[in-house]
Structures are given as C-alpha cells and as structure tokens.
Amino acid sequence: MRLSIATSSRLAAPIAEATIGSFGHYRGLVAGSSEVGDGDLLLALEGTHSNGPWQLDENLRKLNGFAKLSGANWSIGLTGYHARWSATDQVPQRAIDAGLIDRFGNVDPDLGGRTTRFGLTGQAKIGGTELRLFAVRYLFRLTSNFTYFLGDPANGDQFQPRDRRTVFGGSLRHTVPVAVADRPISLSFGADARWDHIDTIGLYPSVAGRRTGVVREDGVDEYSGALLLEGSAALTDRLRLTLGARGDLYGYTVDAAAIPSTPAGALTRSSVRKRRWPGEPATASSCTQILGKASIRTTYAVRRFALTL
Template identity: 35%
Template sequence: MENPAENLVGVAQSASQGAITARQLDVRPIMRQGEVLETVPGVIITQHSGEGKANQYFLRGFNLDHGSDFAMTVAGTPVNMPTHAHSQGYSDINFLIPELVAGVQYSKGPYFADQGDFATAGASNINYATTLDRPIAHLEKGTYGFGRALFAASPKLGPGHVLAAFESSANSGPWTVPDSYLKLNGVLRYSQGNAVNGFSLTAMGYHGKWNASEAVPLRAVDAGLIDRFGSIDSTDGGHTYRYSLGVDWQRGSPLSLTKVTAYGLAYDLGLISNFTFFLDDPVHGDQKEQSDHRFVSGVKVAHRRLTKWAGRSVQNTAGAQIRNDDISNVALYATEKRVRVETLSEASVLVTSAGVYAQNEIEWTRWLRTNAGLRGDVSRYHVNALETFNSGTTSAGLVSPKGGATIGPWKGTEVYVNAGTGFHSNDARGTTITRDVDGNPVDRVTPLVRAKGAEVGVRTVAIPHLQSTVSLWTLRLASELVYNGDAGATEPGPASERHGVEWANYYSPRRWLVLDGDISWSRAYFAGAAAANRYVPEAVGTVVSAGASVDTFHRTFGSLRLRYFGPRTLVDDGSVQSKATKLVNLEGGYQMKKNVRAVFEVFNLFDDAVSDIDYYFASRLPGEPPGGVNDIHSHPAVPRTLRLGLILSF
C-alpha cells in the first residue's frame, strides 16, 4: 500500500485500506503530531491531560484509549507498548516530525496476515522520507507560549544520503497551570538504493517533560471553584524519553522481494496524575505516579514472490516477526505533590511475542482476485512482582485465518468482501495476578483476546478526479478485558460487538485543488448484556471530517477543515452522554520567494467552547461526602489559537 489515495483501484484488498501522501499532509493544519492520523477516515485524536502524554484515539466504535486496538509503526519501529504502566498498547507519537513524513498507509479490520497484536480496529504505518528536495528551516511562533524550530537536510554521502533533522518546541497552552511542555527531538538516517534494492539505518531520539491539567468535574466549574482551563491538582505532569535505532534492508527482482527490519528501542515514562482528587485519600489526595522503563528489540522478515499457476498470476508472501519487551520497572506509586509516599505495585516483566504468517493472492480472471492468509502468534510473559503472590510465568497462542475477494474493476469500480480474525494482548501482570493492591482476590485475564471481523465495500473512480469508498463492517471482541493501570487491578468485561458504515471521498478537480469529505457511523454494545446496560462507555459514534485544500495557486496555499466528534454514551445504561464537539481549523500561506514561504494556522477558528474529551465517574472535592460525587469530567478543546511560521529552503 504505497500508492497515493487516488490510485488504489486494482491495488487495494479492501475498501477501508488506503494511503495518505506527503502532499496531502503539507497543506493540512496540524496542532498536535498525533493529528497526522486524523487523515485516516474515521479517526479522532484528543487529549485529556498534558500535551506530552500520548493522545486518546477513537475509531470504529472504539475509545482506543491510548492505542489498545490500533497498531502503529513509525519508520518501521513499533509504537504500541504492551504491559504499559498507564494503559495496554500505549502509543505516544509525540516524537513524530510531520515535515519528514513521506506517507501514511492504513488499513482497518483484522483482515491482513502481516498484522498481529493490537491490529483489530485497524493499523497504520507512517513512513519517513529518505531524502528532502532541499534543506529546510521551519520557525514557528504562536499564542499561549508556543514556539517551534525545525532544521532538516539530506546531503549526499558516498553512494547514499544522510537525512538529519532536529526539532525543539515549547508550549504552555491556555491552562491556569501552564503545560510548560518542552520537547527535544531528532532523526538521523542513512540510506542507499530504493524501495526494491537498498537499505536504511535510522536513529531517532525524543525527550519531553510537561505539566498537566487533567479533566475537571463540571460541578467545580459551575460552582466557580475553577474555570474550564483550571485544575484541581496543580502538580500533575510527566516526563518521557524514547531513543531508537532501526535498520531496513530489501533485495528484489521483477518477481520477488525480501525485506528485513530490525530495531532496538529504549523508553522511559514517569506520569503523575490525579483523576479522583480526594476520593481514596482525603488527607494526601489521590495523586499517583505511573512509571515505565523498558528496552524493546525485534526483527521482522518478509518474502514475497510472483509466479504463475494454471496461467493465473499468483503472489505468495511469507513472514516472521519477533519482539521482546524487557521491562525493568513497571510500577504504580501513591504520590503527593510529585513526591512518592507509598509503593502500590511494582514489577519487572519480560514479554516475548512471535508470529509467522503466509498469504496467497490469486488473480483468477480480469475481474476477480482473492487473498487468503493464515497467521500464528505465541506470547510468553514472565512477571516478577514486588508482591510475590502476583509473580509467575504464562504463555498463550492463537491461529488467525483471514481472507477476502475483490470483484472488478468495471468502469473504475471494485467490490470487496473481507473477513478475518485477529487479537489484542492483555497486560502481562493481569495473567499472573492473584490479588489487587488492596489485597482483594481477583481473577486472572486471558493473555490474548480474540477479535472477529468482516466487511463489504465499494471503491470507485468512475467519476473523473474522484475516489469514493463505502464500507459496511462488523467486529466482535471476545472480551473487553483491560488492565487498569490507575488502580493496579484487572477488570474483566463481557464480549462486545461493533457495527458501522464509512463513506470517504477524495476529489481533485484541479491540480491545485482538493475537496475531501468523510463520514463514519458506528455503534458498540456489550454482547449478551441486559438491555439496560448494553452500551460500551465512551464508544465513538459519528465522525465527520471535511475540507478544501489549495496547493500553490498563484503562490498561495491553504486548507479549511471541519472536524465533528459526535456525542458519546458515557455509562453503560446510556443515561449520560457527552456533547458533540465541532471544530473548524484554517491554514494559509504565501510563497514569498522561491525558497521562502510564510504560513499561518488558526485552530478552533470560531472559538467554540467545547470539550476535547468527556468522562463520567466519581471524584471527591474537599468537603464532599466520603463516597464522592458522580459527575462528567471534561477536558476542554483549546480556544482560538494562532500560529505563524516561516519556512526557509536552501
């Protein structure tokens, strides 16, 4: 899937598979790095805490939390973190540099044999460029203490090129307690050859620290205790780093291609949060620190071969993947004003996962193609917990069949049918646990949770310059099991079902003009639950994304975009709902000289006072009853925000 969005008929295996080009990203207003993924139809990115924390992701009836059912890679290196201190599959892409992105390939559903853990709702692969047209300096300044500087170049070195980039940024935001988010980020890549015969060696480094204003109870805002941008605990925040080294090697011929990817990754996070304020500890407060320190290593090998069988074109692919997470410390501490006062849970964990797969694609006729895949995965967990009764070793395995058929094209139109099984893993600590942090007996969780999905869709380019896709899909999870990193306990849940429709359109009537519009609708239910308690809380329902982009028309360029995040049910009986969030963002610019561009961005153009994200749970403010008060807790979208930039090329 390395073709631009307008050329996927005859290439894609499903209607919900696609690619985003660097050109599309270049004229799109992006406030957070994670919003690169909002180019994927149906995806919503939010934040409920400080900007240095991983974003909250929504797609296909899921509140994906920080990445539990959406697999992500950047430059060949995985992003999702299993057995993470904060949440299973935690995916922080604050290290992403949008100017270096060469493209985004995405797919949805568990239909693809090369995708393993977390790839249930979908998966994305963000590629970095190997070379730049010319060196660039991008300088930005904005409201609320925002500043950013990026320098990047790709000089020739011997038979290849060196891509070097360094980014520094600061952002305080509109919060009463400034975020004071400071980020240092760098990429160094050496590459030779091309995507068929070549290699690249990529080093990436990121360090960030920040303060955090967590979601606040609406009753505190209504009573005038704080405003929408205030906080109850002013000492929340965090710090993180991520340093990785990866190599990609590929050798090919007209009939075959072999690709090998290897990587190593050092990661650390210290996240300090207080969600319930004084509910558990009325004296010191409920602030907690989640700590995660690990080294990740892995190898991926894939071989693809084209051949003939009975006069028909056949493509066979086989691959193997192995990953090891050596987690020296994953812990939960009670803190007060960022000072540790008690160890609630602490463990070292070794998570080893391996997968092998095979996929066969046959072109039976000019109008019928099929693909069939089989994947096998095994995972082994070794947990050494501070509480020895929660230590142990477990393992599990799954076999996942997948398949699909493509009918067409007729007059630029194809019909797709897909079905398959996949999985997401659960926190390793939940597979060996016997008692929670309060000493209460708890049940262990299933290590690997099965997902089953299917969809039917249509893709057409029958109308000149327009690509349109429609898909109807369904997805069932065997269990909504999660490990609650805030409480240090597992929370087994029932099976769930999700159904939905997606309609995506990309229209380019002129070389310099693009109109796009995507609508997604989905519903999520607990399978077999009583009608009064069947709703999956926080499940995304309706998502609309639409925009118009101009790329270098009489020296001007820009984009105007609408983002609609529909209301969500916040509790399983449906009695409490969030309000919808509608935002309009604007980007514009002018090519002052051949090597100088001026850019401006306005986020939340109409200054709408809406939420970025809402939750419903019990918390306690000083003077409230010991059991706390159930309330909506909201993190507001930023008010109208202006950023000005100057892009210099040499």
C-alpha cells in the first residue's frame, strides 16, 4: 500500500487573501491558474510575518512559492521556501521565580535561524507505467544556547548547527491487471532510488550569533535503492487484501573532520565508505567485507501485509 499526495493542477477561481492578527502577525496569499497551450499553469505565493508574544520579537519572515505546469499525463512542479527568525528558546524557571526575567523574556538575545529550500518535481504516466523524479536543495542554520554560561562562563555556550544538502531521487512503477480464479488482481512492481549529497553538515561554537571555531564539519553522501512487488485484490465490496514484498539497500560515504584535539583549530579528516541495512551500527561485525574497503549487507523480506476496510 502506497500513500500518494497530489497537488492541484488548476483552481476554479483566483485566490487573494490577507490576514492581520495579534502579536504582529501578517499573512498574504495569492494564487491562480491559466491554460497554457494544451496544459495548465498554476502559480501561488504566500508571505508571513509574526512576532509572537515574546519580549524579544520573533520577527519571523517566511515566504512560500509554488509553480506547476501540467498536461494530461505529465506535470512539472517548482517549490521555494525561505524563513528567518529570532528565538527566545527555553529560559530558567529560577530566573523567572527570582524576578530576573519575565516568563516571555530571554537570556540570550542572539538566537534564531534561517532556512531555504527549493524543490523540482516531475511526473509522467504512460499506460500502466508511472515515473516520478525529484530534486531538492536545502540550506539550514540555527543558533542555539541550551546551557547559557555553564560550559564557558566568559563567552557563553552558544553554538550553531549547519546543514547544506542536495537530494535527488525518483520512483518507477508498472501496474498490470491479472486474474486469479476469475478474481481481478492489480499487480505492481517497480523501484525507488535516492541520493543525499550533504556537502556540509557541521557544528560550530559562536558568540553573539557569529561563529568562533569548528567542532565538526563533515561531508556525507547517502544513497539508497529498493525493488518492490505488490498485489492488491478486492475480496468484497468493503474488504481489500494487499500483499507486498520490498528489499532496500542503503549506503553512505562520510568525509569526517573533527578538531578538538588538534592545534590551532586544524581539521583532521577521515573517510568511511559503507553500505548497511537500516538500524545496523556503523561498526557492525556482521557485515561481509568486499575488496577490503566496502562492506555490504542486503536483506530481502516481506515488508508489509495490510487489510484495508
């Protein structure tokens, strides 16, 4: 059984909305669609600003964009998202009890984050065959401080996680109708694939929202593939039986850098290349060594059995 979420290809009428709320909340939305040649073009744009109830304004600025060009048996979509915000985060109860700060107050005024995401999708259907492809570019940076001055009384314990990645993937399905004992059965088989290219995933100490060093800074490539088979039959008007089998293979390459024990913040790097089954420890001894460098483990199993009423 597969969950499928589809976006609209056209709107019955254009949309324009404006919202004003408390705590500096403003939201605007415009959307519309039009025929383009033999297809439909849908465009939508949403913007939001909000401060929240905090003494330190959240100053959330969020922008969403969506575009989709579709025909009878195909579609191409483009999405964009960007947000920036300031964060109050958790505050010590004892500071509130002592009257040092309000319960909507803050200890570190330089916390917050920003994130950006662009997505490109494509879908086509020819007869009983369906192809879906996607690509995503994702950027994320956060400034946090959970312990304030516990670890570093002079500069504080502020830190910044960072993630920069590009994701590619797709799926292929082919469905054929068959009959068993004069009962119609829908038989599907196909494959899934995904590659996460994480060019930077890191953790950095910071002061007043500015990085002051490097704790870790790694690069990761994670890839996966799957083959699947599924059969579905209606046993009665209200009861459907679905049986499926799926095998997955995951692999990764890590370019790791750590600096705590190196002088002057110099990076030390090591590379790890493995393929493993989900949930298996990275150093699992059950892997079979191949060519002395890569380890591989594959498993085939019935992944799901479902009755749908």
